Amino acid sequence: MADVMLSPPQAAETVVDCRGRHYREVNEELRRLTEQGANNLRLVNVAGQRYLGTNLQRPVRITIEGVPGNDLGAFMDGPHIRVLGDAQDGCGNTMNSGVLAIHGSAGDILGHSMRGGAIYVRDDVGYRVGIHMKEYGDTHPVIVIGGTAQHFLGEYMAGGVLIVLGRRLPPDGVHPSRYIGAGMHGGVMYIAGRVNEAFLGREVGLMSLNEADLAVVDQHVSAFAQALGLDAAALLARPFAKLYPKTLRPYGRLYAY
Amino acid sequence: MSWASQENRYGDDKVFDACGLFGFIDTSGARHDGQAAIQALASMKERGNGLGSGYAAYGIYPDFADLYALHVMCRHEAARQSLEAHLRQGWRIVHDEPIPHREVAGVLDAPILWRYFAAPLGERPPGLSEEDDVVRQVMAINTESSDAFIYSSGRNMGIFKGVGHPEQIAEYHRVHEYCGYLWTAHNRFPTNTPGWWGGAHPFGLLDWSVVHNGEISSYGTNRRYLETHGYRCTMQTDTEVIAYAADLVMRKHGLSPKVAALVFASPLWDEIQHLPPQEQRVCRAVRQTYGPLLLNGPFTVIIARQGEMIGLGDRIRLRPLAAGIKGELLYISSELSAIHLVEPAIEYTWTPLGGQAIVGRLGQRPQPPEHIVRREPVLESELTYG
Numbered sequence: 001m002a003d004v005m006l007s008p009p010q011a012a013e014t015v016v017d018c019r020g021r022h023y024r025e026v027n028e029e030l031r032r033l034t035e036q037g038a039n040n041l042r043l044v045n046v047a048g049q050r051y052l053g054t055n056l057q058r059p060v061r062i063t064i065e066g067v068p069g070n071d072l073g074a075f076m077d078g079p080h081i082r083v084l085g086d087a088q089d090g091c092g093n094t095m096n097s098g099v100l101a102i103h104g105s106a107g108d109i110l111g112h113s114m115r116g117g118a119i120y121v122r123d124d125v126g127y128r129v130g131i132h133m134k135e136y137g138d139t140h141p142v143i144v145i146g147g148t149a150q151h152f153l154g155e156y157m158a159g160g161v162l163i164v165l166g167r168r169l170p171p172d173g174v175h176p177s178r179y180i181g182a183g184m185h186g187g188v189m190y191i192a193g194r195v196n197e198a199f200l201g202r203e204v205g206l207m208s209l210n211e212a213d214l215a216v217v218d219q220h221v222s223a224f225a226q227a228l229g230l231d232a233a234a235l236l237a238r239p240f241a242k243l244y245p246k247t248l249r250p251y252g253r254l255y256a257y
Numbered sequence: 258m259s260w261a262s263q264e265n266r267y268g269d270d271k272v273f274d275a276c277g278l279f280g281f282i283d284t285s286g287a288r289h290d291g292q293a294a295i296q297a298l299a300s301m302k303e304r305g306n307g308l309g310s311g312y313a314a315y316g317i318y319p320d321f322a323d324l325y326a327l328h329v330m331c332r333h334e335a336a337r338q339s340l341e342a343h344l345r346q347g348w349r350i351v352h353d354e355p356i357p358h359r360e361v362a363g364v365l366d367a368p369i370l371w372r373y374f375a376a377p378l379g380e381r382p383p384g385l386s387e388e389d390d391v392v393r394q395v396m397a398i399n400t401e402s403s404d405a406f407i408y409s410s411g412r413n414m415g416i417f418k419g420v421g422h423p424e425q426i427a428e429y430h431r432v433h434e435y436c437g438y439l440w441t442a443h444n445r446f447p448t449n450t451p452g453w454w455g456g457a458h459p460f461g462l463l464d465w466s467v468v469h470n471g472e473i474s475s476y477g478t479n480r481r482y483l484e485t486h487g488y489r490c491t492m493q494t495d496t497e498v499i500a501y502a503a504d505l506v507m508r509k510h511g512l513s514p515k516v517a518a519l520v521f522a523s524p525l526w527d528e529i530q531h532l533p534p535q536e537q538r539v540c541r542a543v544r545q546t547y548g549p550l551l552l553n554g555p556f557t558v559i560i561a562r563q564g565e566m567i568g569l570g571d572r573i574r575l576r577p578l579a580a581g582i583k584g585e586l587l588y589i590s591s592e593l594s595a596i597h598l599v600e601p602a603i604e605y606t607w608t609p610l611g612g613q614a615i616v617g618r619l620g621q622r623p624q625p626p627e628h629i630v631r632r633e634p635v636l637e638s639e640l641t642y643g
Binding site for chain 1 (some may be wrong): 300574579593594
């Protein structure tokens with residue numbers, strides 16, 4: 001769910017060729033173009049440039065061709081970025097609002113300390129996705145993963161919603177993820193497809209969904225499907241499990257004797 | 258002042274960042290120049306800081322394929338002459354020359370770099386294989402003087418490294434003039450140990466080469482264990498132990514890369530206890546036998562030898578590693594973007610789980626893991642903004 005409404009896109013995209021350029025130069029150009037009013041940008045020949053989409057503070061559209069570098073959309077506040085392929089580590093690091101839609105897979109620590117906005121990943125993600133994402137007041141970050149996640153999903157999670165759809169898992173398939181929700185103390189995860197309960201984080205409880213949960217899942221999966229051009233009904237067909245933190249202060253007594 | 262401390266001209270004590278790794282093997286044996294490796298590292302510029310870079314290439318010396326190519330670095334000519342005198346006692350030197358290089362702006366304090374194509378003389382202690390004898394001789398030379406080192410000692414392969422950025426070191430060593438079927442490359446950001454010519458990666462022994470990102474917290478334990486097997490650590494950097502450990506477990510003890518991965522990055526105990534009984538026995542036996550070779554701390558490495566390239570990360574993935582396949586070619590990189598940059602038509606890409614070895618072998622077409630599907634272009638006409 002986008003916190004910020006996008007204004008109608010300008011008819012003509014502003015194309016920025018990133019071939020062989022350093023990220024600092026590219027980000028300065030993006031900043032200058034958006035300050036001049038461009039709101040529909042296309043970055044082509046992207047190859048590992050970091051921090052794309054950071055410090056724009058505007059609801060602009062950005063399409064990325066190529067593989068963006070680490071910390072895509074770090075501290076992002078407003079933009080709607082779509083990546084026509086894979087992304088690397090640290091996507092949406094501490095992002096505040098806007099949307100990251102990745103039409104492929106992404107790497108580790110996606111949504112690290114994220115505090116608002118939405119991240120949608122069509123395929124798989126790496127380790128520690130959603131680590132320490134958090135919510136406050138009306139701000140609820142959302143991550144939806146179409147495929148599966150590697151280990152330590154939602155580690156130290158403090159708030160927000162994290163959904164994993166297991167799109168490519170066989171009907172009775174088990175997610176490879178281990179240590180899900182280790183240290184989790186806030187927020188909620190909804191996972192379609194089986195998880196290996198022997199490897200759940202100690203701080204996590206597992207239960208089935210009630211009506212309110214189903215409405216939350218329906219809302220975010222529909223937005224995810226729309227952003228990525230997928231069929232929401234098919235994604236919602238599989239049963240979900242809810243993972244929740246058993247306590248809000250898992251380490252409250254760690255050093256108290 | 259020691260050689261190493263003199264070359265850390267930034268005097269930086271401890272900085273946290275990353276190193277950049279890249280490697281590829283053409284399993285058909287076709288040879289490629291070093292351009293892809295240079296380009297890939299240059300695109301990951303952020304991962305290094307100019308205090309070290311290097312390349313290892315296999316299949317580059319077909320004219321001397323049966324001889325050991327000893328690459329040596331010497332602080333001054335007297336050290337080289339003394340090293341050469343030492344070599345002549347144990348080796349038949351067929352050809353020797355300075356390692357071809359050109360002066361590059363910004364590359365400073367270059368030592369004398371020389372290469373000897375040589376065969377060890379026949380006399381060796383009973384029970385010692387030729388390779389064991391080469392290891393013994395390399396260790397003897399590297400511990401004898403702190404001004405001269407053999408840093409590459411394999412057959413039909415070579416390591417080219419130094420203090421500088423990847424493009425600088427490539428140009429210095431004229432790396433693009435070599436053709437190999439397997440390349441590994443490294444962009445260094447030294448953290449806990451000095452940036453000096455000997456400390457640049459790859460590290461090598463026999464035909465092993467290792468490039469590494471991270472730090473080996475278990476260095477002391479690993480080093481002491483390796484010393485009981487005759488290895489001597491002289492390069493002042495943790496990575497060195499990985500090269501010697503690879504030689505010990507995979508060459509001398511004959512373990513496969515998959516079992517070696519259990520030695521270096523064993524599953525956690527609570528993972529082991531959930532394995533089927535037979536696998537539990539293997540994992541426990543490996544940990545009991547090779548406990549002191551467990552590499553603790555955050556790391557990814559690319560280990561290579563003649564005909565084989567192995568990528569491996571620590572068991573909880575505290576450093577990144579991406580893999581890709583195009584036809585006969587297997588790529589391993591710190592960042593996925595570098596693979597796409599040098600191979601835009603890449604067919605499969607994935608991120609291996611921590612502790613899981615990615616192996617490319619000459620003559621075996623690389624296969625992606627079971628669940629990885631072939632990459633298809635995203636059809637934008639089917640998308641709208643959500």
